[in-house]
Amino acid sequence: MCNVYKAHIAHHKESTLHSETTTMWDYTEKVMELFYNPKNQGVIEASNEEGIATVFGEVGSIACGDALRLHLKIDIAEDRILDARFQTFGCTSAIASSSALTEMIKGMTLDEALNVSNKDIADYLGGLPEAKMHCSVMGQEALEAAIYKYRGIEVEQHDDDDGKLICSCFGISDAKIRRVIIENNLTTAEQVTNYVKAGGGCGTCLTDIEDLIAEVQAEVAAMPVKLAAEIAVSQEKATRPLTTVQKIALIQQVLAEEVRPVLLADGGDVELFDVEGDRVLVSLKGACGSCSSSTATLKIAIEARLQERVLPSLVVEAI
Amino acid sequence: MTVIYLDNNATTKVDPAVLEAMLPYLTELYGNPSSMHSFGGQVGKALKEAREQVATLFGAEEASEIVFTSCGTEGNNTAIRAALAAQPDRRHIITTQVEHPCVLNVCKQLEKQGYRVTYLSVDRQGMLDLMELEAALTGDTALVTIMYANNETGVVFPIETIGAIAKGYGATVHVDAVQVAGKLPLNMKTSTVDMMTISGHKLHAPKGVGALYIRKGFRFRPLLLGGHQERGRRAGTENVPGIIGLGKAAEIASFELKYTGREQRLRDRLEQTILTTIPNTEVNGHPKNRLPNTTNIGFKYIEGEAILLMLNKHGICASSGSACTSGSLEPSHVLRAMGLPYTILHGSIRFSLSRFTTDAEIDRVLDVLPGIVENLRAISPFNSDEADWLQGREEVLV
Numbered sequence: 282m283c284n285v286y287k288a289h290i291a292h293h294k295e296s297t298l299h300s301e302t303t304t305m306w307d308y309t310e311k312v313m314e315l316f317y318n319p320k321n322q323g324v325i326e327a328s329n330e331e332g333i334a335t336v337f338g339e340v341g342s343i344a345c346g347d348a349l350r351l352h353l354k355i356d357i358a359e360d361r362i363l364d365a366r367f368q369t370f371g372c373t374s375a376i377a378s379s380s381a382l383t384e385m386i387k388g389m390t391l392d393e394a395l396n397v398s399n400k401d402i403a404d405y406l407g408g409l410p411e412a413k414m415h416c417s418v419m420g421q422e423a424l425e426a427a428i429y430k431y432r433g434i435e436v437e438q439h440d441d442d443d444g445k446l447i448c449s450c451f452g453i454s455d456a457k458i459r460r461v462i463i464e465n466n467l468t469t470a471e472q473v474t475n476y477v478k479a480g481g482g483c484g485t486c487l488t489d490i491e492d493l494i495a496e497v498q499a500e501v502a503a504m505p506v507k508l509a510a511e512i513a514v515s516q517e518k519a520t521r522p523l524t525t526v527q528k529i530a531l532i533q534q535v536l537a538e539e540v541r542p543v544l545l546a547d548g549g550d551v552e553l554f555d556v557e558g559d560r561v562l563v564s565l566k567g568a569c570g571s572c573s574s575s576t577a578t579l580k581i582a583i584e585a586r587l588q589e590r591v592l593p594s595l596v597v598e599a600i
Numbered sequence: 601m602t603v604i605y606l607d608n609n610a611t612t613k614v615d616p617a618v619l620e621a622m623l624p625y626l627t628e629l630y631g632n633p634s635s636m637h638s639f640g641g642q643v644g645k646a647l648k649e650a651r652e653q654v655a656t657l658f659g660a661e662e663a664s665e666i667v668f669t670s671c672g673t674e675g676n677n678t679a680i681r682a683a684l685a686a687q688p689d690r691r692h693i694i695t696t697q698v699e700h701p702c703v704l705n706v707c708k709q710l711e712k713q714g715y716r717v718t719y720l721s722v723d724r725q726g727m728l729d730l731m732e733l734e735a736a737l738t739g740d741t742a743l744v745t746i747m748y749a750n751n752e753t754g755v756v757f758p759i760e761t762i763g764a765i766a767k768g769y770g771a772t773v774h775v776d777a778v779q780v781a782g783k784l785p786l787n788m789k790t791s792t793v794d795m796m797t798i799s800g801h802k803l804h805a806p807k808g809v810g811a812l813y814i815r816k817g818f819r820f821r822p823l824l825l826g827g828h829q830e831r832g833r834r835a836g837t838e839n840v841p842g843i844i845g846l847g848k849a850a851e852i853a854s855f856e857l858k859y860t861g862r863e864q865r866l867r868d869r870l871e872q873t874i875l876t877t878i879p880n881t882e883v884n885g886h887p888k889n890r891l892p893n894t895t896n897i898g899f900k901y902i903e904g905e906a907i908l909l910m911l912n913k914h915g916i917c918a919s920s921g922s923a924c925t926s927g928s929l930e931p932s933h934v935l936r937a938m939g940l941p942y943t944i945l946h947g948s949i950r951f952s953l954s955r956f957t958t959d960a961e962i963d964r965v966l967d968v969l970p971g972i973v974e975n976l977r978a979i980s981p982f983n984s985d986e987a988d989w990l991q992g993r994e995e996v997l998v
Contacts, residue, residue, distance in 0.1 A: 296613065
């Protein structure tokens with residue numbers, strides 16, 4: 282037996298790799314390219330240069346299996362990102378997402394950078410496997426953390442009222458889950474797990490996540506109806522004519538007393554820019570500037586409130 | 601690109617001699633072994649020979665103690681159900697936290713059906729505490745089902761001592777020996793074990809065939825009902841080419857058992873060189889008490905999938921227990937049960953060798969691996985236990 286068997290070994294065909302890029306995960310070529318040859322890895326040392334600031338933002342932890350520290354070099358006068366570098370602990374797609382993010386944001390103003398969403402990062406990479414979408418979310422969050430830190434905006438550890446802990450395995454609050462549901466139009470708990478990991482540990486919160494999805498979907502669906510109802514109510518109330526000065530003063534008062542406290546609690550802010558007839562021009566700041574639900578904020582939190590308290594014909598626009 | 605295959609605990613290459621033995625049964629010898637005519641009968645005769653070859657590998661008293669299955673999962677499912685059916689009054693099962701999912705998930709389902717299950721813990725080196733086993737055993741224990749060696753770490757459990765203790769309480773003993781067949785000698789003649797599972801594709805037979813040893817006289821109940829194949833213990837027309845392949849693979853494995861020292865020498869060289877040339881690396885699992893072909897190494901501060909894909913670029917195949925490769929978001933249940941810190945958990949790589957592994961292949965791994973680890977560590981924000989980001993997080997460092 283033995284000799285026959287040895288002879289066969291001598292003749293056996295060598296196994297070869299037919300495709301280098303086919304792995305368990307279906308990564309795009311762009312992902313593999315940025316993984317094998319990552320751009321902008323490393324740190325940005327603090328600078329003494331006039332008019333230049335450096336800052337870093339971090340997200341994730343070694344326990345979760347991925348973590349990103351994003352370093353920014355900022356032109357203070359122009360409010361512009363001059364350079365971006367990353368340090369990442371994580372898998373192929375975490376490294377590629379971090380590298381992609383740094384490539385994308387170089388040269389952007391901070392306001393432009395705050396508009397970069399996790400979907401933009403995934404798109405830049407030609408897409409990510411569903412189960413790896415959380416890597417793009419991590420990039421977006423580190424960017425936001427760095428910019429908030431630079432601007433001195435406290436990102437509040439959401440208290441029990443608006444940030445109930447849903448997933449205790451990965452420490453994910455309902456606020457974060459809501460955001461990712463709205464931004465990426467997610468419909469299943471499995472998708473939520475892919476995007477923010479919530480539900481991916483013990484799985485006991487999966488039903489809570491499903492409830493949250495239903496809740497968010499219902500809110501989104503009810504938004505136009507709620508808006509119409511509020512407008513109808515406010516139109517009945519408002520009858521008195523206002524001078525322009527009175528109008529502006531009243532708008533300022535409502536914004537200061539009723540609108541800004543709500544936005545500030547979420548890390549955002551609003552400033553009155555101008556009033557032209559019934560057009561109220563405002564600029565959204567902080568978290569509101571980057572939040573994809575900022576349109577909803579504008580309509581529900583600001584416009585509806587001003588229509589109710591000041592004049593039903595007011596239209597609010599962001600500049 | 602030439603493949604350097606160091607993932608033999610996942611599956612193995614079909615031995616060319618095994619393939620040659622199988623080929624006639626995929627072509628001209630297609631008869632059904634259950635048929636009356638001699639065209640089928642000659643296949644039945646080959647099946648009998650294969651059963652004897654597998655019985656020899658098990659060190660079994662009689663060939664009739666061997667039942668062919670489709671895989672290790674089927675063998676384990678069958679054995680667990682059979683043990684519970686044999687003593688229906690007993691409602692307690694003992695297993696370990698580090699079993700293969702095809703045992704753990706059956707146990708979890710049995711819990712829902714009212715069984716009580718004890719999952720024995722392991723220590724930092726992946727070893728069991730036999731005092732814990734003894735304390736868990738009662739007159740209600742129907743089954744002790746424990747793996748012979750762990751697929752991820754290669755840590756070997758003392759199954760004969762476990763069997764002897766369990767027998768004292770009248771429990772059935774089943775052992776998942778999928779990772780052991782062909783790596784350590786089996787001797788069921790003198791064993792305390794009632795049932796033992798093996799799988800063909802882990803010992804150079806093809807996928808889709810396995811065997812379950814069932815001690816003569818054990819009150820066995822089949823999982824699959826139907827025809828009288830396998831003497832009524834596993835219905836369904838036999839996977840004849842697969843079984844012939846498993847027979848041949850078992851015959852070769854029985855012979856090759858004398859030479860596993862060569863594999864161990866290669867494994868030890870790989871392991872020792874990694875530990876001495878790459879800083880912040882640790883072997884996961886007992887240093888001595890392991891299969892000769894397996895090493896599981898934790899590369900601190902970097903993540904396993906990234907290491908694997910870098911190795912993949914060089915045609916090197918290994919595996920990892922990191923969350924990113926497990927298909928779930930949690931790292932390996934085995935490494936977690938060992939209580940390893942997170943700095944190691946996510947960066948653990950398993951290299952598993954076979955008798956086909958060469959010195960040149962090990963050299964190639966040792967050539968590229970230090971550079972891969974260095975590059976990934978250069979990207980990582982963590983580079984030592986003193987990294988500022990890890991401070992105040994003692995729970996991840998333990």
